[in-house]
Amino acid sequence: MGLHIENLRKEFGKLVAVKDLSLKVETGEFVSLLGPSGCGKSTTLNMIAGLLYPTSGSIFIDDVLVNELPPRDRKIGLVFQNYAVFNHMTVHDNLAFGLKIRKTPQNEIGKQIKEVAEFLRIGDVLDKRAGGLRLDQLQRVAIGRSMIVKPSLFLLDEPLSNLDAALRAVMRVELKKMQKELKQTVVYVTHDQLEAMTMSERIAVMNKGELQQYDTPSVIYNHPKNQFVANFIGSPSMNFIDCSFAEKDGKAFLDAGVFSLDITEFHEIVKAQATSSELILAIRPEDIKIMNQPSTDETIETSVYMVEPIGVKTIVTMPIGNRMFKALAAGGFRAAIGDRKWIAFQRPKVHIIDKKTGSVVV
Amino acid sequence: MVKVTLQNLSKTFGGKTVIRDLTLEINEQEFFCILGYPGAGKTTLLRLIAGLEKQDKGDVYLDNKLVNNVHASHRDVAMIFQNLALYPNRTVFENMAFPLKVRKMPRTELRNRVQEVAKSLSIEHLLDRAIANLSGGEKQRVAIGRALVRRPQVFLMDEPLSNLDALLRLEMRVELKRLQRELGQTFIYATPDQLEAMSMGDRMATLSEGQLQQVDVPEVLYNKPKNQFVAGLLGSPAMNFMEGSCRQSDGRTLLDVGSFQIDITRFHKALERATGPELIFGIRPEHIKVTRQRGPNSTCEVVVYVVEPLGGEMILHLGVDGGLIKAFAPPGFEAKYGDHVSVEFDPNRIYLFDKKTEEAIL
Numbered sequence: 126m127g128l129h130i131e132n133l134r135k136e137f138g139k140l141v142a143v144k145d146l147s148l149k150v151e152t153g154e155f156v157s158l159l160g161p162s163g164c165g166k167s168t169t170l171n172m173i174a175g176l177l178y179p180t181s182g183s184i185f186i187d188d189v190l191v192n193e194l195p196p197r198d199r200k201i202g203l204v205f206q207n208y209a210v211f212n213h214m215t216v217h218d219n220l221a222f223g224l225k226i227r228k229t230p231q232n233e234i235g236k237q238i239k240e241v242a243e244f245l246r247i248g249d250v251l252d253k254r255a256g257g258l259r260l261d262q263l264q265r266v267a268i269g270r271s272m273i274v275k276p277s278l279f280l281l282d283e284p285l286s287n288l289d290a291a292l293r294a295v296m297r298v299e300l301k302k303m304q305k306e307l308k309q310t311v312v313y314v315t316h317d318q319l320e321a322m323t324m325s326e327r328i329a330v331m332n333k334g335e336l337q338q339y340d341t342p343s344v345i346y347n348h349p350k351n352q353f354v355a356n357f358i359g360s361p362s363m364n365f366i367d368c369s370f371a372e373k374d375g376k377a378f379l380d381a382g383v384f385s386l387d388i389t390e391f392h393e394i395v396k397a398q399a400t401s402s403e404l405i406l407a408i409r410p411e412d413i414k415i416m417n418q419p420s421t422d423e424t425i426e427t428s429v430y431m432v433e434p435i436g437v438k439t440i441v442t443m444p445i446g447n448r449m450f451k452a453l454a455a456g457g458f459r460a461a462i463g464d465r466k467w468i469a470f471q472r473p474k475v476h477i478i479d480k481k482t483g484s485v486v487v
Numbered sequence: 488m489v490k491v492t493l494q495n496l497s498k499t500f501g502g503k504t505v506i507r508d509l510t511l512e513i514n515e516q517e518f519f520c521i522l523g524y525p526g527a528g529k530t531t532l533l534r535l536i537a538g539l540e541k542q543d544k545g546d547v548y549l550d551n552k553l554v555n556n557v558h559a560s561h562r563d564v565a566m567i568f569q570n571l572a573l574y575p576n577r578t579v580f581e582n583m584a585f586p587l588k589v590r591k592m593p594r595t596e597l598r599n600r601v602q603e604v605a606k607s608l609s610i611e612h613l614l615d616r617a618i619a620n621l622s623g624g625e626k627q628r629v630a631i632g633r634a635l636v637r638r639p640q641v642f643l644m645d646e647p648l649s650n651l652d653a654l655l656r657l658e659m660r661v662e663l664k665r666l667q668r669e670l671g672q673t674f675i676y677a678t679p680d681q682l683e684a685m686s687m688g689d690r691m692a693t694l695s696e697g698q699l700q701q702v703d704v705p706e707v708l709y710n711k712p713k714n715q716f717v718a719g720l721l722g723s724p725a726m727n728f729m730e731g732s733c734r735q736s737d738g739r740t741l742l743d744v745g746s747f748q749i750d751i752t753r754f755h756k757a758l759e760r761a762t763g764p765e766l767i768f769g770i771r772p773e774h775i776k777v778t779r780q781r782g783p784n785s786t787c788e789v790v791v792y793v794v795e796p797l798g799g800e801m802i803l804h805l806g807v808d809g810g811l812i813k814a815f816a817p818p819g820f821e822a823k824y825g826d827h828v829s830v831e832f833d834p835n836r837i838y839l840f841d842k843k844t845e846e847a848i849l
Binding site for chain 2: 289290291294297298301302305317319322323324342343346347358359360361362409411430431433434435436437440442449453456462
């Protein structure tokens with residue numbers, strides 16, 4: 126087991142930053158802690174690193190209880206958003222630093238630096254001072270510095286946030302490739318759902334110090350456990366609209382005022398699990414079909430509020446009731462503001478959420 | 488509501504040419520986006536239009552009127568910056584009234600004007616709130632409102648959304664575009680984000696090292712880029728490029744890219760434009776078909792390096808000739824690191840660029 130956290134809790138005075146978190150990360154696995162700022166993800170990482178002491182709970186790294194161990198004895202590598210590199214030192218000396226402290230023989234140091242530098246594509250800047258590097262090169266050096274001591278566990282806290290979108294996309298792929306090739310165990314903190322989705326084997330979604338869901342990207346995306354997870358993952362976000370549960374002639378309906386959806390097939394499950402008749406219909410933008418004419422009884426009339434062509438896709442915003450819905454159409458889709466359209470939901474993709482508890486019922 | 492005409496504009500800062508002989512016409516009521524990397528000259532261009540910088544050469548016309556010698560304060564141009572430059576401790580009303588107070592507008596007229604603009608921006612209810620207590624989106628509106636009260640003829644916006652989080656940015660994109668439509672004003676919008684430029688611009692220009700690369704509607708830039716720079720700038724993931732060289736074989740013209748060849752005989756007319764046999768082959772990720780088995784139309788076999796699930800779709804990074812290309816996986820496609828798969832390039836969607844001049848050949 127790479128990392129095992131049990132009932133981890135951290136209180137700062139009255140504030141509970143992390144609430145009884147339990148999590149297992151397999152050796153060689155890439156796990157992201159994902160959530161908005163203040164959700165407890167960085168606090169969790171800092172406890173794993175030994176920079177913060179937990180209020181209660183246990184942390185095991187490679188099956189060793191490390192609660193009492195100082196950071197340097199935990200066999201971890203740490204990389205932060207702000208590159209902790211020595212600006213006045215050369216890239217070579219930065220990389221050598223951790224090895225020298227560990228009294229690695231000189232010829233061994235040279236060999237390892239060459240390897241790591243090649244891997245991270247910083248071989249050509251080894252003799253440059255770190256202070257003069259580009260941002261992405263700096264981050265590569267920071268990663269190299271941690272990597273070179275071969276940690277059991279690699280901890281990264283928003284390492285790509287300072288880079289622009291294009292560089293972030295490049296670094297995302299390189300980090301992932303490196304982790305795969307080295308079979309490195311990684312815990313990666315981010316607020317960016319795209320980073321978490323694309324890099325992780327499993328994602329731990331956190332909110333207000335509590336673990337919301339821990340699963341593979343595909344399960345998190347397709348079967349979110351609650352409204353928070355549903356809303357946080359995916360871009361553009363999922364659409365939500367308040368509905369009430371109605372029964373008529375032995376059939377069940379989701380009544381949103383402007384439309385009503387037959388949900389008889391989920392009748393039993395909704396009745397059994399929902400705590401009240403107040404429900405929320407949730408649907409992803411790619412699961413909405415836009416049409417020029419009404420087709421079935423369940424198509425909903427609307428008008429185009431905005432069309433945003435973004436190359437391979439087009440985002441179409443349309444009012445439904447008092448909400449703005451976003452749908453994804455093909456790249457060639459064209460419509461003018463105000464055009465009359467009809468939309469239909471891809472039925473198997475409709476989620477039903479209990480409004481009171483926020484839990485996904487269907 | 489004016490037309491903006493720039494003629495042979497040049498600007499140098501301390502020997503460095505920032506704007507290079509730039510000619511551009513922006514139509515009235517147009518949402519015009521200027522896209523380029525940091526340092527491309529976007530901000531300088533806006534400042535030249537606003538009159539905050541004086542060009543070394545060339546002319547600026549507002550509504551066919553030469554304004555080279557008209558001071559910024561008399562150009563009827565409003566500029567909105569990335570950091571918004573609002574007074575955080577003042578109320579929304581005070582912030583919006585500020586430009587009118589400076590102009591010594593009578594009290595009742597001032598109050599009416601601010602209220603009217605606040606209403607058009609749906610921020611009437613916030614007028615007494617302090618800026619510090621507003622959300623990012625609300626602040627954005629106040630900044631626009633403060634510019635609007637002056638009834639400017641042209642809006643210049645310099646990366647106004649870059650400080651917002653991803654979700655809000657998506658929302659503000661739609662709102663800004665709607666606002667521009669409702670106001671019927673000319674907006675000139677500088678951004679490094681290709682998504683913003685494509686989704687918001689009626690037309691757009693790409694700028695590199697102070698030079699215009701291509702000016703047209705976003706669709707044309709996306710589908711018919713004039714050169715490799717524009718081709719690589721638009722689209723996410725970006726277009727794939729591979730180097731190749733032309734050779735004749737049995738009366739056919741083949742482009743040899745290393746691990747595969749493509750018959751480009753049918754382009755022989757266009758190929759006359761090439762300055763040499765060395766070409767760059769380009770293909771967008773959405774025009775690559777990935778299959779498990781090699782089919783009759785397969786271009787070559789590749790190895791899966793990285794799999795990036797985005798939720799609704801999946802991007803595959805595939806190793807070809809020592810480099811990586813990106814492709815969208817078909818729905819339901821399962822792939823993992825190290826898998827061998829086949830790719831097929833859509834023959835009607837390939838791009839060719841001259842390696843020397845980087846100009847598009849097709």
